[in-house]
Structures are given as C-alpha cells and as structure tokens.
Amino acid sequence: MSDTIRVESFSWSNPILRWCLLGFAAFFLLPWNALEYGVFDATYSEFYNAYAWSSIKSSAFSLVCLILIAVRPWRSMAKADLIDAIICTIAFIGILVIATLNGEALGYGAAIQMVAFGGILALALARLGFIQGDPFMTGAILLVGGLVGVFIYFPVLTIFSKVVVDDKGAFTPFMFFNLITSFGMGRVVWNSLTMAIFVGASTTFLGLVFALYAARISTRAQGVIRIFSMLPIITPPFVIGLALILIFGRSGTINDFLLYLFGDGGLFIGSGNEGWFERSAYIYGFWGIFLAQTLSFTPISFMLLMGMVSTISPSMEEASLTMRADDWQTFKNVTFPLLRPGIANAYLLAMISSLADFGNPMVLGGDYDVMATEIYFSIVGAQLDYARAATLGITLLGFSLIGFAIQRYWIGNKSYVTVTGKGTAGGFQPLPRWLQRGCTVIAISWMSFTAILYVSILVGGFVVNWGADYTPTLAHYEELWARGFGYGAWPSYITTLEFSAVGAPLTAMFGILIAYVTTRRRFAGRNLVDFGAMICFAIPGTVIGISYILAFNTAPLLLTGSAAVVIISFIVRNMPVGIRAGVSGLAQIDPALEEASLTQRASSLRTIFTIVLPLLKPALISAVVFSFVKSMTTVSAIIFLVTPDTQVATTYILSRVEDGDFGQAICYGSVLIVTMMIFILVVDKLVGKSRTQRTIKAS
Amino acid sequence: MTNKKSYGVSLRNVVKAYDDNIVLKGIDLEIAPGSLTTLLGPSGCGKTTILRLIAGLELPTSGQLFLGDEDVSTLSASRRDVAMVFQSYALFPHMTVGENVGYGLKVQKVPASERKDRIAAALDSVGMGGFQERYIDQISGGQQQRVAVARALILEPHVMLFDEPLSNLDTKLRRQMREDIRRLQQETGITSVYVTHDQNEALSVSDAVLVMKAGEISQLGTPEELYLQPKSEFVATFMGDANIVDADLSFKNKKAFASINGYKLELISDTRGQDAGPVRLAIRPEALTMVKGESKTGICGVVTSRAYIGSGTEYVTRWKDADIFTVMPTTGDQFKLGDMVHMEISSIGVSVIMG
Known part of the structure; x- marks a missing residue:
C-alpha cells in the first residue's frame, strides 16, 4: 500500500505541470485578445497585436503566476496546496481586473490559460479535501460555477447596474424608481400582468378540460397526448400569431366571409346598398394576444395537469363512493381538491410563459404594449434607450422569478400525489355525466380550432396573398428556397442548423452536469449554482437578450457580434431542458452505483463515463433532441445578438413579418415545423429500440 | 485467496458534521487486523457514516483516519485499498454478472485472460460459478447479494466493508448468507467492518461489536462481553x-x-x-x-x-x-x-x- 501511495504522491506534481504546459502553450500559440473580425478574417498586424507576448498587458501578470506555479518554490512547505489555490485565484482576479482597466477584450489564449489555472486550482482544492478529495469533481464544480457566474450572474447583475448607475458612472440608487414611474411604463407593466392573469386562467381551464378528457373520458387519448406534447415544441414563434391574422385579420377569412354576407352590396344586403360591416383590425391588441397565447400555452398546461390527473389513485374516489357520496360530490370533494396544487402550478407557469412571450405580442400586439416587446422596441431603431430596456428587463425578471419561486418552493412541495409504486386494482369510476359532456364539447371544439389554424399555416404558404388573392402558387417557396444556397432562406436555415447542432450537445452536457453537481454533491456555493439554475428557468428570453448585449459588448468579455454569443444564448435559453432531463434521469440512478464504482478504485471521471452516462443515455438523448429543436425556435434571446452574418431562421421570419411579407413568413414557418418533426421522428426511430432494451433500475 | 498482510483501521478523534448537524462526535476506535467488527446501533447513530469514512466516500470534518500505518484522512475513495458491499448491492444494471465482478480489475488494467480466471474464481467462492453472462435483473436477490460480495472480494482489499448487506433478504436466506460471509472472512483474513441494526446478526458474525448511540461509542467488546456485561x-x-x-x-x-x-x-x-x-x-x-x-x-x-x-x-x-x-x-x-x-x-x- 505504502508503495502505491509514494508513486501517487510523486505523480501529484505531474498534473500541475501538465496544466502549466497547456497554459504556456496558450500563451505562446493562441491570440491572447479577441480578434474583432474573427480568427479567419484578421489582418497580420491585428493577429500580432492580439498575441500575449506582443506587448505588456494582462498576459504578463498571468505569465508570472503561471511560472510561479510551475516552479513551485513552496513545494516542500506544509501549506503548498493552499498557496497553489491562492495563486490561481489571484491569477483569475488579476487577469480580469487588468483587462478591464486596460480595455482588453480577452480571447482564446486567455480563456485556455484560465482553464489551466482552473485545473490547477481544482487539484489544489481536492488535496485540501474538497469534494472527498476528488480533483475531477472539484474541477467540474469550478467549471459549472465559473460558467454560471459568467453567463448567468454577470449579465443579470449588469442589467441591475444599468438602473443604479447613470451614464456618467455615478451611483443613483433611485434611478430605477424614476424610470419605472416614468410616463408609459406603468401601462406596459399593467398590460403584461393583466394579460398574464387572463392567459393563466384560460390555459389552465382548457388544460384541465383536456386532461380530464384524455385521462378519464376518451379512450383514444394517446394520440391527443402525443400531438399536444409535440405542438409547443415544434411551433416556431410568430406562426400562431400569423395564422390568427390569416383567419381573423383585417383581410382574414372571417372578415372576408362577413363582408361577403354583410358588407357593401353583400349577399344579405343587396347590391348597391351600404353594408352593416366594414373591415376591422379587432384581432390586433388584447384579444389577439390573449387568443394566441392561449393557443400556445394550453398544451403545456395540459401536460402538467395530465400528469396530475393520471396519478390520482382510483381508490381515493372509490373510498368516497363507498361513503355514499354520489359522483358529483366525489368530484367536488375529492378529485378536484386533489388537483388543486397541480392547477395552481399550471396557472403560475402559464402566467410566467405569458409574461415572457415575445413572438405573439410582436405580431398581434397592435397598440397593446407588453414588457417583452417594449424591451425590444426600446433598443431597435434609433431608440437605443438601454436604461429603459434594463428597467423593463429587471421588472420582467422580477415578476418571473417571484412566480417561479412561489411555484418551486411553495406549490412545488404541496403535491398530494404520492407515487407509491403500488398497483391499484381496476380502473377509474366514471366522472359525472354532464362534466363528461362539457369536457368533450370544449375539448373537441378547441382541438378543431387548433387543427384549422395549423392547416391554414400549411396552406397559407401556397397562396399568392391570403385575403386578397387565393390563387395557388409556389412563388413564396421559390423565393425562399429556389434561388440558390446563398439567397432567400438558405443562409439563415443553414446557420440555424449549425448553431443548434453545436449548442444542443453542449446544452445537454452542461444541463446534466449542473443537475449532477446540484443534486449529488455538497459544496460551498451550491445554493448559488442552484439559484443560477433557477434564474435559467425563470428568465424571459428578451431579458437574456438585453442582459447579454449590455454585459458582453465591452472588455474584458467582448462577445457581441460573434457566432459564439448566439450559441451561448441558445445554450442558456435551453438549459432548463438539459437540467430537467438530468434531474429526472439521475433520480432513477441509485447513488450507491457510483459509490460502488469509486470503491472499486475507478476515478470519478471513469465512473461518470462507464456508469453514469450509459445509464443516463435516454435522458441524454432526449435532452439533445429537445434542445436542438428548441434552439431552432428561439428568437427573443438572440434578437439583439444576431448580425447579418449570424441571421437565424426565427430572426429571418421576423424580418419578413416586419416587412409585411406574411406569405414567406408562414412558408418558412411550415418548413421549420416539418424539419423539426422529421428530426424528432428520425431520432425516435433510431433510439427507440435501445431505449427500451434495458430498464434502468438500481438492482 | 489472499496472502497480503491484513491492515487495522484506526480512527483518531474523528468528527463528521454536515453544516450544523454533528453526526460523529469525536470517535476513537481501533479495529484489529484480520478481525470482523460490527457497528451496531439504531438508525441515525452514525454507524454508516463511520463505514463511509473508512471507504473514503466521505472525508472527516476533523480528526484522522489510518489504514494500517498510513494516514488516509484526505485520500479519495478510488485511491484506498478498501472494498464495500452495499445495502442495495449497487450492481451495475447495464453490465453482466461477470462484468460487474471484473469491473475493478478492468479499472486496474488487469489483462483480459487473467481477469476471466479471477472472475470465475471469485464467483465460485460465493457459489455463483457459471453465472457470468447473466444480467443483474435476471438473477434473484440472494444471488445478487453473492455477486456483490464477489465483486468486493476479487480486489483482495485490505479492508472489506459491509453496509447492512442482509437487510433485503428473507430470514432463512439471511442466516445462510451471514454464515457464508463469516466463513469467507475467516478464510481470507481480510479485516472487515460490518454495519447492521440487527443484534442477532451482530452477535453471530463478529469478533468485536461496537454499539453506537447518537454519534458516540457506547461500548466496544466481544459479543459475550456486550451481552453479559453491558455498560449502560x-x-x-x-x-x-x-x-x-x-x-x-x-x-x-x-x-x-x-x-x-x-x-x-x-x-x-x-x-x-x-x-x-x-x-x-x-x-x-x-x-x-x-x-x-x-x-x-x-x-x-x-x-x-x-x-x-x-x-x-x-x-x-x-x-x-x-x-x-x-x-x-x-x-x-x-x-x-x-x-x-x-x-x-x-x-x-x-x-x-x-x-
């Protein structure tokens, strides 16, 4: 035993040197500073100036720290590990402070060198006893902590700073209140909240009706469940709004029909007579947004409530029936109260989704301003009112976080549904007769309405100009797709696929890593990482957008304009998908399996790859699939970040909408829907078999 | 099976706390080389924590832990020469019986042919020869228990840890398993630490029994001493x-x-x-x-x-x-x-x- 240990204690110094080598390589080979036009388009002198050794800058300080650690003059001291850790921490802070003061934008070289310092810090902390002395896990936690810090806390704190620090850099603690009470702001906030309250009610009601219908009334519910679970994922933003315009808009189907009947010289009016009806834009404004959001979020409420309804044990209702309650009393006194936490949960989440929704108000808002779109309008065009955008962003984030905190800490724990794993004999007793009828009528009408909308989306792309000219045409498709890969929709389509393909695996990886460290490990600062993850869940896309553009357009972290920042915001935006997959996947894996691997002398790195990941495969795949698909429909988070070079599908559709070119917008939307459906079905087909091959359980 | 020298385990003033919750209040304990010592106590008394500290799955908040003469207080689990049998067995569901038992050998890069022989020998020693190709969900609970023991034995560790290994078995099987474990332990002479809350199990398998209460040692002694001369x-x-x-x-x-x-x-x-x-x-x-x-x-x-x-x-x-x-x-x-x-x-x- 003592022999092996001596070898190990000698090899302890090796990993440090390896990290140091990486650091030196980064110093000499990679550009230390960011290149404004990217690595491939930089001129020779730009490239030279970007190198760490071209002049005295933050890199010099970093080099001194690195040399100190490589030489380790304190190696024989008792507190050598502690000194390592301190030097690394100083290096981190020093680089950032010097770069900020100097106005240096840090690039690949600096990033890699920071990773090297992180590796050395992890080794030192592990030897000091952090995370059961496990350097890999310590490193993983440092990485997660660092990324959450840089890409979640830093941007959020930056928008906070915008409302307490004025243009001249003076501290103005009351500026936020001045801004929020300024003209027009109150109305915007009020509009958003009113909308959220109404949409929360409508989607929860419809979701409950559907859940009862699918779980307790219809016997052919599987199809409904499957379609409804797919719809919100594969529907690009704007598309529902556009479909509503096609049907209810000024020149929409309904208006046309009414005009045909009751307009000037209409069927019921007689030619030459003045009609009772004129075209009107009633769909723009409150009711339009309300309808569009109800359509968009009902499937989400349905999925939440469906889970709740189907886990109520039939024996509860049977107990009530044996105590002489009739079916209606049973529903009122037993079934419904059991569902109440689920209903509150669905209501809150629908409210949060409504507050954060950008696409629908963008298309249908008219003069009904809401926070999510006002943030956008504060910045686009000539406005550039960052203070106003930041104020709205913080307010929106605040509401959203409060809603989320209530959902998570209060309602989240109030579920009456307990999963006991005990099978119950027999099925459910029937619900009251009239309740069945009511649910069926509402569910079927709403489903038909949804179906008509989606059909009109698919058809809408094939007519010349909906409302004015219904001649079938392929013109929109030709315009978008038939003019070569450099034109029309192709560049944005390819960019979208590329960015999503890069972002999705990273989202799944970091999501599962965050889930892992927050559920399986205890460490100082875990609550901070946990809260950062919760911000990810709660933060509206537009707020990500505004905070990123504020945080990453100056040194030391100059990212705006790059493809990286778009991909990063995809990742942050979709992180909840990864985290959720990780948490639910890990909940099914007994922690003792990992411990068994560790006591068999496997390192934690090896344990992750041979035990945890193989068992997490289904969760991993679904996380990759869903974050890929969600990336394709993300718009609000990246709207400020895209440049003509990094235009993606959703922003291209938005530009079509803003130009009033609904035909092309709808046509592009349906292509996206088809793309995503094909992708999901193909992956399902490919992995469907292996997914069910072995049931995962810990012994 | 093994000719390695057995190691003792000693805990010196070991304290373990999770935030404000102190689960071990300064434990001093010497476990003799080659002995089977049982940790006994009501749930929450800290017995499993001691086991996990010895395994390296937790590190002590303060105090020192020695395996043999060596201070392993801050050494992580994968660097300790200790094997553990888990309460839930913790057999890997995506591997066969053979792969489970050979996992530790594979980690240590033992060549495949040698690995195969040692897997067969380890499975034979627990009466599970010929089950190499089965998956875990294709064998019974008692067989899983034996595989778990084989997986721990195959590494010829200096210290074996058992975390309530029999709690998922029915009464008859439990008696037979505890005799088998005792026999294997005496044959190999591996220092073993065994956690249980069943006093019959503790009395029947142990050289020494440690009774714990609320993070402290109540009494350490032979089974006879504890039964006939309890201190408290x-x-x-x-x-x-x-x-x-x-x-x-x-x-x-x-x-x-x-x-x-x-x-x-x-x-x-x-x-x-x-x-x-x-x-x-x-x-x-x-x-x-x-x-x-x-x-x-x-x-x-x-x-x-x-x-x-x-x-x-x-x-x-x-x-x-x-x-x-x-x-x-x-x-x-x-x-x-x-x-x-x-x-x-x-x-x-x-x-x-x-x-």
Missing part, C-alpha cells in the same frame, strides 16, 4: 431484553455482592469501579427463574401478562413499579395470570450499569 441501560436494552433494577453493592473478601430487595447474589461481572452503595443492575431474562409462591426478599409479584412463543413462554411480573420480563421453557412449570411468583437469580447475566 442503552446497551443492555439494545442488545436483547434486560430488566433494570436497583440494588445495593457491597464487597467482602475481594468479592462483589449485590443485594436486590434483600436477596443477596455474588457478582461475577466487572463492577465498573463503583463504590459500595446503591447501584443499578441489568438482569437478562435468562438469569431469572420463576418460582410459585411469595417471598419476603428479592423480586416477587403477580403475573400480569403471558405469551406463548413456541420455544418458551414469556411472562411479565409486576414488582414494585417495574415490569419484570422473563422467559421460561415450555418444558418446566407453567404459570397463570394472577399467580403470585418470586424469582431465583443466577450470577451469569447480571451486570452493573452506569448511565
């Missing part, structure tokens, strides 16, 4: 049934005597440094023999409860404010509810308790 009321009642009675201690000719309500009895167990005067005694039910009729001295009262349990009959007799519990063989005298009885007390099974 907690140990006495935790290790089986005990009647706690007041008595007077006196000494004569270097012998110790206890007087229970005037009934005098020589004490052959340690008097734990108590001076003459009032003490408390723990008396095992087997040390008491019920006799019909009244008596002026000793324990005497009316039978208030009676339960036939097959191998004997359990009685409760009301004496002063205490309920005295006894077990009488079915073959001897039988008593009815309401009978007046008194007790004869044997010296074996009577001990002075402190706290």
